[in-house]
Amino acid sequence: MNLEALREKPVRYGIGLMSGTSCDGVDAALVAIQGTGARARVEVKAFRTYPYSPRLRRQLLAPRMTARDICELNTFLGTKFADAAEKLAAKAKAHDISADFAASHGHTVAHVPPRGHADGGTLQIGDAAMIAERLKIPVVSDFRPRDVAAGGQGAPLVPYADWLLFARKDKTYATLNIGGIANFTVVTERIEDVVAFDTGPGNMAIDGMARLATYGRISMDKDGALAANGKLIPELLEQLLDHPYFDREPPKSTGWEEFGPEIYLEGFAPPQHGERLEDLVATVTLAVARTIAQAFLRFIQPQHSVSRVIVSGGGVLNETLMTLLVKELPDVPFRKSDHYGLPCKAREAVAFAILGNETLCGTPNNVPAATGARRPVILGKITV
Known part of the structure; x- marks a missing residue:
């Protein structure tokens, strides 16, 4: 489709694609978007997660990759993103909806934010050409490097979509996404x-922790069941909370390079002194809840009167984590994003559909106050 004709459509249907640091699969969202910028209207039409095979998940979780590994995974993941987009497009077609474009975040294999005088960088794989070839529609991808080029950290990028979805004249909301990494807007x-x-x-x-402590036998703490039956290990909690990242002032972003399990859980995963699996997972879960709460109390509450925190991400499904978070912040009202028509696991896929729409319309779509960029820029590259 001609890009100019696409921009002129009253409603554009975009497929947002996301693979997060949890490495569980491709999240795909079909989103109807009218307009651009502050006047845009967004409706989520469909969402689904297409799980990765155990073998592919192991590859993505590997602590070390060669250049050849990354090269091959870039192409292979591109086909997986194309598979997900194609299946969701077929589902839409059954309801007489044709996808106009796709927007793919890809999968992050390295994210090194610039710090001081040191150059940083960010690298996402999952070749967009594979999606464009399969679906025969424009694909927006590789969003983060443009923000880095403008002096930003390349993250977080979802705040633009949060603002478009949740900005109100008379209220200040905060959004909390608990994915592989947790973040506030x-x-x-x-x-x-x-x-x-x-x-x-x-x-x-x-x-x-669940994966390393069981040597891969258990890949996750489903619903927080392990943590619910565990007890605190004080020395582990102290180690987990004593990380310099937590004291850094925003804007800031992080990823696998600082909090990959092999690094962050060193000395306790796998267990060194006969610790129970449930106790290890319970302690890590408390550390996650506490660091989220401390970030809110230190960096948000003193400057902003937040009337509600809208929570999304896979962490919402962890009942133990959510219970601990409410205990850590008893005076803060939490509400799941599902109440606003945004399925809790769909937030990032929906966000990248929104970002892709803005790129196609020529609307700047980073948030310099969040990323540290010098100015607003138009993110991403378009494959036709």
Whole structure:
């Protein structure tokens, strides 16, 4: 389709694609979007997660990859993203909806934010050409490097979508996404005032402990069942909370390089002194809840009167984590994003559909206050 004709459509249907640091599969969301910028209207039409095979998940979780590994995975993951997009497009077609474009975050294999005078970088794989070839529609991808080029950290990028979805004239909401990494966005009426940052590890640490402590036999703590039956290991909690990242001032972002399980859980995963699996997972779960709460109390509450925290991400399904979070922040009202028509696991896939729409319309779609970029820029590259 001609890009100019696509921009002129009253409603554009985009497929947002996301593979997060939890490495559980491709999240795909079909989103109807009218307009662009502050006037845009968004409706989620469909969402599904297409799980990775155990073998592919092991490859993505490997602590070390060669250049050849990355090269081959880039192409192979591209086909997996194409599979997911094609299946969701077929589902839409059954309801007389044709996808106009796709927007793929890809899968992050390295994210090194610039710090001081040191150059950083960010690398996502999952070749967009595979999606474009299969679906014969434009694909927007590789969003993060443009923000880095403008002096930003390349993350977080979802705050733009949070602002578009949740900004209100008379209220200030915060959104909390608990994926592999947990992050907050303070959604203000003016995008220039939006505050967003990564708090630290989320499911990456919890599931990582379950996986490493069982030598891969258990890949995650489903519903928080292990943590619910565990007891605190004080020395492990002290180690987990004593990380310099938690003291850094926003804007800040992080990832596998700082909180990969093999690094963050060193000395306890696999167990060194006969610790029970349940106790290990319970302690990590408490650490995740506490670091989220401390980030809110330290970096958000003193400057913003937040009327509600809207929670999304796979961590919402961890009942033990959510119970601990409410205990850590007893005066903060939490509400799942599902109440706002946004399925809790769909947030990032929906966000990248929104970001892709803005790129196609030529609308700047980073949030400099969140990423540290010098100015607003148009993110991504378009494959036709």
